[in-house]
Amino acid sequence: MLIQWNQDLSVRNENLDKEHQKWITILNNFYDGLMMSKSKEKLEGLVQEMLDYTNYHFASEEAFMRSINYPDLADHQEKHAFYIDKLTGFQEKIKEGKLILSLEVTNFLKTWLINHIKGVDQQYANFVDGK
Numbered sequence: 546m547l548i549q550w551n552q553d554l555s556v557r558n559e560n561l562d563k564e565h566q567k568w569i570t571i572l573n574n575f576y577d578g579l580m581m582s583k584s585k586e587k588l589e590g591l592v593q594e595m596l597d598y599t600n601y602h603f604a605s606e607e608a609f610m611r612s613i614n615y616p617d618l619a620d621h622q623e624k625h626a627f628y629i630d631k632l633t634g635f636q637e638k639i640k641e642g643k644l645i646l647s648l649e650v651t652n653f654l655k656t657w658l659i660n661h662i663k664g665v666d667q668q669y670a671n672f673v674d675g676k
């Protein structure tokens with residue numbers, strides 16, 4: 546199940562919307578790799594890419610929230626840290642050959658991403674708009 550970015554996911558910030566689009570593309574690539582039963586090395590590469598980009602995006606988003614003096618920054622950062630922990634855990638298990646990559650894993654990553662953008666990221670957009 547691939548995700549497609551659409552206007553419902555917009556945080557009304559061009560750069561951050563672009564980052565979300567890239568993040569979704571990377572997650573879709575990971576899903577494709579899984580479906581095509583790519584080698585362990587290939588999947589490790591895809592997980593690494595996702596972890597790198599997720600870290601990059603979270604840092605960028607946190608810098609933006611700091612720049613607008615967003616009051617819920619600490620809480621938001623905790624949610625980011627939770628996701629990074631999960632991804633790191635998956636990565637370690639893949640390396641040890643212990644994780645049977647399943648739809649459950651990709652569904653978790655996908656559902657979290659969508660719910661996070663809609664439920665958490667869009668709150669800073671509302672803050673910017675004075676809502």
Ligand SMILES: [Fe+2]
Nearest residue numbers: 606661665666
């Ligand atoms: Fe976020």
Ligand SMILES: [Fe+2]
Nearest residue numbers: 565606662666
């Ligand atoms: Fe985000």
